[in-house]
Amino acid sequence: MTHIAENKRIGVIGGAQADRASLEAAARVGRLIAEAEAVLVCGGLGGVMEAAARGAKAAGGLTVGILPGSSPSDANPFIDVPIATGLGYTRNSLVAMNADALIAIDGEYGTLSEIAYGIILGKKVIGLATWGIRGIVPADSPEEAVRLALQPESPSQGGRDGKSSR
Amino acid sequence: MTHIAENKRIGVIGGAQADRASLEAAARVGRLIAEAEAVLVCGGLGGVMEAAARGAKAAGGLTVGILPGSSPSDANPFIDVPIATGLGYTRNSLVAMNADALIAIDGEYGTLSEIAYGIILGKKVIGLATWGIRGIVPADSPEEAVRLALQPESPSQGGRDGKSSR
Amino acid sequence: MTHIAENKRIGVIGGAQADRASLEAAARVGRLIAEAEAVLVCGGLGGVMEAAARGAKAAGGLTVGILPGSSPSDANPFIDVPIATGLGYTRNSLVAMNADALIAIDGEYGTLSEIAYGIILGKKVIGLATWGIRGIVPADSPEEAVRLALQPESPSQGGRDGKSSR
Amino acid sequence: MTHIAENKRIGVIGGAQADRASLEAAARVGRLIAEAEAVLVCGGLGGVMEAAARGAKAAGGLTVGILPGSSPSDANPFIDVPIATGLGYTRNSLVAMNADALIAIDGEYGTLSEIAYGIILGKKVIGLATWGIRGIVPADSPEEAVRLALQPESPSQGGRDGKSSR
Numbered sequence: 033m034t035h036i037a038e039n040k041r042i043g044v045i046g047g048a049q050a051d052r053a054s055l056e057a058a059a060r061v062g063r064l065i066a067e068a069e070a071v072l073v074c075g076g077l078g079g080v081m082e083a084a085a086r087g088a089k090a091a092g093g094l095t096v097g098i099l100p101g102s103s104p105s106d107a108n109p110f111i112d113v114p115i116a117t118g119l120g121y122t123r124n125s126l127v128a129m130n131a132d133a134l135i136a137i138d139g140e141y142g143t144l145s146e147i148a149y150g151i152i153l154g155k156k157v158i159g160l161a162t163w164g165i166r167g168i169v170p171a172d173s174p175e176e177a178v179r180l181a182l183q184p185e186s187p188s189q190g191g192r193d194g195k196s197s198r
Numbered sequence: 199m200t201h202i203a204e205n206k207r208i209g210v211i212g213g214a215q216a217d218r219a220s221l222e223a224a225a226r227v228g229r230l231i232a233e234a235e236a237v238l239v240c241g242g243l244g245g246v247m248e249a250a251a252r253g254a255k256a257a258g259g260l261t262v263g264i265l266p267g268s269s270p271s272d273a274n275p276f277i278d279v280p281i282a283t284g285l286g287y288t289r290n291s292l293v294a295m296n297a298d299a300l301i302a303i304d305g306e307y308g309t310l311s312e313i314a315y316g317i318i319l320g321k322k323v324i325g326l327a328t329w330g331i332r333g334i335v336p337a338d339s340p341e342e343a344v345r346l347a348l349q350p351e352s353p354s355q356g357g358r359d360g361k362s363s364r
Numbered sequence: 365m366t367h368i369a370e371n372k373r374i375g376v377i378g379g380a381q382a383d384r385a386s387l388e389a390a391a392r393v394g395r396l397i398a399e400a401e402a403v404l405v406c407g408g409l410g411g412v413m414e415a416a417a418r419g420a421k422a423a424g425g426l427t428v429g430i431l432p433g434s435s436p437s438d439a440n441p442f443i444d445v446p447i448a449t450g451l452g453y454t455r456n457s458l459v460a461m462n463a464d465a466l467i468a469i470d471g472e473y474g475t476l477s478e479i480a481y482g483i484i485l486g487k488k489v490i491g492l493a494t495w496g497i498r499g500i501v502p503a504d505s506p507e508e509a510v511r512l513a514l515q516p517e518s519p520s521q522g523g524r525d526g527k528s529s530r
Numbered sequence: 531m532t533h534i535a536e537n538k539r540i541g542v543i544g545g546a547q548a549d550r551a552s553l554e555a556a557a558r559v560g561r562l563i564a565e566a567e568a569v570l571v572c573g574g575l576g577g578v579m580e581a582a583a584r585g586a587k588a589a590g591g592l593t594v595g596i597l598p599g600s601s602p603s604d605a606n607p608f609i610d611v612p613i614a615t616g617l618g619y620t621r622n623s624l625v626a627m628n629a630d631a632l633i634a635i636d637g638e639y640g641t642l643s644e645i646a647y648g649i650i651l652g653k654k655v656i657g658l659a660t661w662g663i664r665g666i667v668p669a670d671s672p673e674e675a676v677r678l679a680l681q682p683e684s685p686s687q688g689g690r691d692g693k694s695s696r
Contacts, residue, residue: 036610041602071611096611102452102627102651104539112534113569113594113611116627120434120450121318125288125311129600129614141333145291145314148307152287153600167307202444207436237445262445268461268485268618270373278368279403279428279445282461284618286600295434295448319434453650454623457643473646473665477623480643484619499639 036094040070042181043131043155045146046080046139046162054080054138057160059087060174061135066093068182073098073131075124075146076107076114080137085110098126125149133181135171136162156181202260206236208347209297209321211312212246212305212328220246220304223326225253226340227301232259234348239264239297241289241312242273242280246303251276264292291315299347301337302328322347368426372402374513375463375487377478378412378471378494386412386470389492391419392506393467398425400514405430405463407455407478408439408446412469417442430458457481465513467503468494488513534592538568540679541629541653543644544578544637544660552578552636555658557585558672559633564591566680571596571629573621573644574605574612578635583608596624623647631679633669634660654679 042065046058062084065072072088074081076097085095089110097111100120107114117123124142128134128149133156136147143162150157151167158177159168171177208231210224228250231238238254240247242263251261255276263277266286273280283289290308294300294315299322302313309328316323317333324343325334337343374397378390394416397404404420406413408429417427421442429443432452439446449455456474460466460481465488468479475494482489483499490509491500503509540563544556560582563570570586572579574595583593587608595609598618605612615621622640626632626647631654634645641660648655649665656675657666669675 037602037605037607037612094611096613098613104535104628107535109535113592114535114628115594115596115613115624117624118452118454118627119288120291121315122285122288122291122450125286125290126613126615129616130602130612141314141317144331145311145318148311148314149287151307152311165310203436203439203441203446260445262447264447270369270462273369275369279426280369280462281428281430281447281458283458284461284620286616288616292447292449295450296436296446451620452623453647454617454620457618457620457622473649476663477643477646477650480639480646481619483639484643497642 062087066091228253232257394419398423556581560585564589
């Protein structure tokens with residue numbers, strides 16, 4: 033695990049509660065991220081975050097959880113590096129900031145704020161059965177989502193033009 | 199100006215760039231907020247934020263600007279109480295946190311993050327020609343937007359169910 | 365109260381618990397700040413913060429409280445403009461950021477962090493019976509503290525040299 | 531590297547500029563932290579932070595850098611897990627929050643704010659040639675500092691009484 037810092041970092045965002053299909057997709061996404069030797073970044077709690085981290089650990093990956101609370105022990109058991117922030121929901125921007133690309137799975141308004149921050153920060157945001165916001169690149173499967181997330185950003189794909197996105 | 203702290207606080211959110219119609223709507227919204235003796239809270243910069251603050255000051259209101267940068271002097275000239283945060287876009291949650299209700303006018307992804315935070319925090323979010331997100335209460339005019347914003351929240355109107363909102 | 369934004373802003377920092385002498389000094393400092401038509405900025409809670417705000421309101425001043433919690437109603441009753449942050453103790457830097465000069469009265473480690481941020485940000489930090497840190501300008505009375513706080517910064521007085529300050 | 535999350539995390543805080551002796555002490559501290567299989571947490575930038583991370587990597591440790599800026603690439607080359615925050619100096623509280631104990635080496639006011647946060651949060655703060663603040667446990671050598679940092683907290687050692695600390 034030399035040069036961890038040079039590995040890609042993929043954020044997985046989604047709700048703390050999610051249905052079975054979303055959790056399975058998240059676990060598959062996490063596994064594929066780890067198999068690609070990318071680092072998984074997430075919000076560190078339950079639901080989609082935990083399923084993705086579980087998947088990544090099953091494949092021997094490294095997982096980072098950026099937590100809303102002030103105690104690192106709030107993290108789910110599959111997080112290697114918990115980062116306590118004490119910022120509450122305000123930490124959502126930090127999840128987006130620490131990923132090269134984001135994969136949104138299901139999710140509600142917290143996920144929506146992370147999608148918005150991802151696009152503000154010029155990150156590619158891939159969507160799996162999540163909000164239908166313009167600016168999100170839709171994917172049909174975990175495989176496609178991770179493939180898109182790992183793809184180098186094409187130069188013409190700006191993150192912020194946005195105007196037509198409402 | 200006794201008991202300022204007991205006055206309602208209405209947040210106006212929207213883009214730093216906006217077209218003429220949006221700016222006029224924002225100025226009108228700001229004026230109506232001030233006429234209702236509510237405090238205007240916004241992000242303190244240009245575009246919709248400045249137009250709303252200008253409208254509020256024209257009617258003698260009090261204006262608060264919660265700024266992304268670390269210098270209070272970044273505020274537009276119509277802000278009475280600039281609050282520097284040094285948090286960058288991460289300050290968007292603080293705008294939502296400091297309003298009893300939010301009026302979104304136009305806007306892009308920064309506005310979208312503020313809408314999301316407003317709904318997460320259980321605030322009523324009223325929309326004027328902005329994102330078509332479920333959870334936003336649409337309004338057709340500045341008058342209707344401010345009327346809705348000042349209306350006491352009805353008990354049945356939860357902020358977080360959200361699930362059907364994608 | 366036109367042009368509030370152009371008035372000086374003086375931060376008063378100190379503990380949420382304090383002895384009678386400190387509270388009396390804080391109230392006097394608050395009153396003198398208001399009499400000088402400066403805005404009082406503080407952490408919005410009890411003890412020194414509340415005493416200073418009470419003093420400022422007794423003289424008709426404007427008071428801003430930058431709160432650790434996410435509810436504006438956490439503010440003491442003498443705060444005109446409560447700013448909820450939801451940042452916990454992390455909000456201490458924002459208190460320093462929003463003052464042209466700081467007056468520290470008594471206080472423990474939270475106050476110490478605010479003193480440190482004040483000096484980092486190049487603000488004059490005046491001390492009344494508080495930490496004996498180099499970099500703090502000591503004052504012997506509320507009158508002297510407020511006079512020093514309102515004095516224009518002399519050009520030779522750098523905020524960050526610091527090295528000899530331990 | 532199983533169970534990283536269960537390893538102790540030791541924060542090393544100190545200035546971005548430091549003299550040779552401090553840098554050597556920091557590198558030694560970093561190495562000893564890694565040899566004890568603890569994770570090094572720091573602010574991710576230069577000076578003491580970089581020397582400590584360099585020492586930890588030389589012994590095969592894991593290093594986390596909690597950065598003030600919004601780009602993970604701001605981290606020094608010895609950081610495995612850079613965490614961008616975009617919070618500026620406000621991130622100092624997060625460094626303290628993510629360590630079980632802190633070792634302060636040299637440093638100026640930024641370090642002082644981290645010491646204050648460490649004590650507020652009830653963490654043991656060990657000092658090597660740094661601020662002479664009551665509440666810091668002084669150490670005479672890197673070896674003693676790391677030994678003290680790894681020692682279980684004794685129950686009688688409260689973090690916040692503080693009152694006698696000025």
